[in-house]
Every structure is written in structure tokens, then in C-alpha cells.
Amino acid sequence: MKKIINDPDRFVDEFIEGILLAHPDKLKAPGDDNRILVRADAPVAGRVGIVTGGGSGHLPLFKGYVGTGLCSGVAIGNVFSSPSSEQVFEATKAVNGGAGVLYLYGNYGGDVLNFDLAADMAELEDIETKTVLGTDDVASQPKERKSDRRGVAGIFFAYKCAGAAAERGDSLDEVAAIAQAAVDNTGTMGIGLSPTILPAAGKPTFELPDGEMEIGIGIHGEPGIHRGALESADEIADRLTGPIFEDLGLASGDRVAVLVNGLGATPLEELYVLYRRVAQIAADAGVTIEKNYVGEYATSLEMAGASISVLKLDDERLALLNAPADSPFFREV
């Protein structure tokens, strides 16, 4: 296992310490527990707070999207593990500006359990919460069961839209509706080329033989829908984009935002080779890409691979994407 770490059991606490040392102007730990981070000016009075969270190992997800015009706070679990309900509750209190708090995170069992428990605790303290789950992984469930899908990189679009709505002063109901609409109009598919090694375990999370790829893989290495010989970038882009376009029912004249995301070890050059083909596919379908994002937005430690996310746009969602945002890892001006 070749990792630049110290004690594997201290890995999460140490990289959080690094983040706090690097970005004291943008992020703070509101209490003694560094696993809870909030934007430096939290709570913002009269504004809806947005709390996200989940396991570590996905930077810039989740903590990277805490900032103005994005999420307000995050509860951070161990690598690939949920934060505790108490941590989510602490984050909730720290971002509560009196207008309620939206829980916006990926659909994983442990996270759902702990965020739901935190919602109960918040209710006892008269903090209203609502929950929207990221469920964008087209490969994980058929369309009829969209609400059971895993949440992967496409949650970025929900953060961006909901965060912009909260920043401009929308109510909790409105922010939640915007987040849900973003999720409903987002589809993602990923490809994995190599497994991830968890620092504490020290061995690969799964096996993927030489020369093979896995289409539809999850960001924790969850099984996809096709494993076979590695194909060309264009073939891969076709395999990933086709089901998403179909799932979203995209037709000529539609407008979208596209995110080509690296899972960790894949060079940025290869992401642009993928984007090139996605742009061709969209043009051929008469679909206009109004906004694009190419880079690492949701990773799986050092997994080699990529994902493609598509958000179907309307005027409001495009305006929300274009609204200012500022975090240590993402900025829109």
C-alpha cells in the first residue's frame, strides 16, 4: 500500500487538520470536534442552512462544497463511513440561522439512519429540517426506483442550485424543492479501472483484472452493470452518456450542464478526451451544453476511473448554477 499518510487511524483527523490550517478564512470547526465543519460566517441569520455529510475519501466531496452559495456545514465520517447522528446534529445547530436546515446528502443506509436521527434531535430543539437525498446513479437502480438509487457525483448540481437558493433567501420549502428538482433532473454513470485501497484496511476494496473495466461502478466500488474488456474513450463515453440521456428523456432542443468527473487517479487529460465525445454526442442529439465542469468533483481515493453527470436545465437552474459561490474547492464568480 503506497500512501502518503501517517497512522491510518489518524488519516481523517489529519487531513481535516490540514484543511483547517489551509483555509481558516473560509471554514471553521464550530466546536471541539473537527469532524464538523461549517462556513466561516455560520450561522447566517435568516437564511436556510444546508448540512451535508458522509464518509471521507471523496474530496472535494463533501467538505469541499461548504461555503457561500453552497452547503453551510458538513459532518465528516471515517473513510467510506457515515458520520454519527450527534455530529450531524451539531452541524445542524451550528448552521441554524432560524430559517430551517436542509439535509442534502447521498443515499446510503448509514447516512440516512444518522441524518434521520439528527432530524429527530433537531425537532426537539425546534429546528425545522427537511431532507433531500442525492440519487443520481443511473446504474444502481432502474428509473422506476430512482429514489432508491445511490448518490454520486451529480449531487454537486444539487449543492450548487440549493446553495444559491439559500443564499438569496429562499424558504426551507423552496430550497428543498429546488434541491429535489436538481436531483430529479440529474443522471450519472461511472467507470472504474482500478480499485481503491482504504488506509486502515491496506488492501484493495475489490479486484478488477488487467485490461478490464467496470461500467456503472459506485464511488465505493459498488458493482456496476457491465464488466468487460477496456474499451476506447469514445466507446466508454457512449456507454455512460447514452443511458443518462435516455433516463432524463433528453430530446433535441433541451439544455444541459455536464460534469466529467475524475475518480482519483485518472489524468485530467483523459477527462477532456471524454468531454470531447460527450460534446459530440450532445451536438448530435441537438442538446445544448450550457455549462460544463471537467475535473475531480467526487473521488474515491486513488481509484482510476471517471463519471459523467448530466443536469437537465431550465432557466432557473441555469441561473442558480451561474450564481456566485465560494469554497476552498469550488468557486463561481
Place this chain on the structure above:
Amino acid sequence: MKKIINDPDRFVDEFIEGILLAHPDKLKAPGDDNRILVRADAPVAGRVGIVTGGGSGHLPLFKGYVGTGLCSGVAIGNVFSSPSSEQVFEATKAVNGGAGVLYLYGNYGGDVLNFDLAADMAELEDIETKTVLGTDDVASQPKERKSDRRGVAGIFFAYKCAGAAAERGDSLDEVAAIAQAAVDNTGTMGIGLSPTILPAAGKPTFELPDGEMEIGIGIHGEPGIHRGALESADEIADRLTGPIFEDLGLASGDRVAVLVNGLGATPLEELYVLYRRVAQIAADAGVTIEKNYVGEYATSLEMAGASISVLKLDDERLALLNAPADSPFFREV
């Protein structure tokens, strides 16, 4: 070889095509050759142009730093290969706003040859050029031979300072002097954990046995100064930072900017574990980190590893770092 590519021989042209499709508002190819990119508003009349260039495979280096407040244009070679002198010359003409052109690139034989030839061609067309080489790799030569050192990630600081100076209207002499001062006050050291595979070659550029690391490695896998058992992140940070601090003669009261750069496959989390230790080292030495950058700024395709760069600051250099800049890959507001 697991790469998301099509024909290896088309790799560079295809990712450039992807970049142009993704960022038509910021970059353009001024002629028929996509290997030459310039900022969308080039040439800017009355402003010094800055041309960089070098081999591909290092994104966001070099083409990522073409934009306002950064470089004006880039000539792009094949993977790890210099662009041609004609391409550098074409970039020169495309960014020439009448105030001269600075060549600012890393110190590699092929690049020096071709940029020098381009300077001769430019002179024949009455375009004044000056050259400043990135020579920040402390591991590559002793301090007495600093001008012979390789250029690695620390050239980012020179881009940022020189680009800000050009943007505000400094003369060619002034911009060159600022770039040279940035280079003179920058030191970098890298660590490699795994080799890179060139798309066209399909095999690793070098061997690095299980459990070993190479300290002082170059961004093309050039040999470092120590190969041995993989150490802890803190030990690695000590090995990289110590020689840089010594090289720059840093003492209590000094101010610096720090760049912790990932070489490709190393997770962002690990870079923050490194930054944590660098911040401790600086604090212990009484050195203030005024500005930090943590992420992938100069990569070597999918090499696992990292580098640490330090720029000694004065008031002017700090102001230049803080000046606005905007490219598809880097933004300062």
C-alpha cells in the same frame, strides 16, 4: 495499460479538442494548429505577452495557466516532448500586443532549443522577446548551479507573478525581472510512489518496487536523490521541506507561499496531510505562510506522488499572487 483514451497517437489532439470545446470563452486556437492556444482576447494591445509551453501530460501545466493575469499563450508538444520552434513562434505572433513577449517555461533541453529558435524568428519580425526559465527543482542540482535545475511545479508562482505584472502594464524588462525573481525565490522537491505510463509507449517510464518511494523525482520520472522504503507523511514532508527552506535561506520572520501539488494519482486528502506537516514546520521555524495552494497544479499523468514548492515573499510578490487571474484551471478573485 488502463487509460481512457482512443488512438494513443491522437491523445494530445483529442484532449486539446476537449479543452477547446469546454472553454471557448477563455481559450482559442489562433490558427489551424490546435497545438497553439492563446487567451480568448489575445493579443492585448500594449501589454507584454507571455508564452509558455512544453510537453503534454502535466495538466493543468502548461495550458492551464493561459488566461487573464497569467500566461497569454502556450505551445503544446506531444507527451513529455517539446513543441516545435514554429509552434512557439506562432504563439509568439498570436500574443504580440506590441510590448514584447516573455518566454517563461521549464528548463528542459528540447524546450530551450525550440524557444531559442523561436526567439530568433521573432527578432526577424521585430518582436522583442526575453526568456526566463523555471529552475525550481532543488533536488536536480546543487544551489551553486541553480540555473541548471529542472523546472517543476514551482513555475506556477512565476506565471502568477509575471502574469499579474503584464496585466497591469509593466514593461517587458519589468515582467522578466519579476518572473526571474519569482524563480530565484522558489524551491520545489517532489516524491514519487509509482511510475507514469506514456499513452504511445504503453509501459511504465521507470520501475519503483513495492513499498519504495523516490525523493526528489522529476515530473517526467527523472531520478531523485534518495530511493528507499516508503516513510510516513510527516517524514516525507520533512525530507521535502527541509532542503527547500535551507536552499531559500528561510529564517524566522520570513513570509512564504506554499504549494502542495499532487502528481496525478495521489488523493487530495493525502495532500492535506502533507500540508498539515508543512504548516507545522513553518510555524516551528517562525516562517509565516501567507498563502497556500493545495491540489493538482503540475502533474505527471497518473504518477502517484506529490511535490512541495515554497516561494519566499516580499510585499510585491504577495500582491502579485493576490491579483486577479482567470483561466479554465485557475482563478484568483
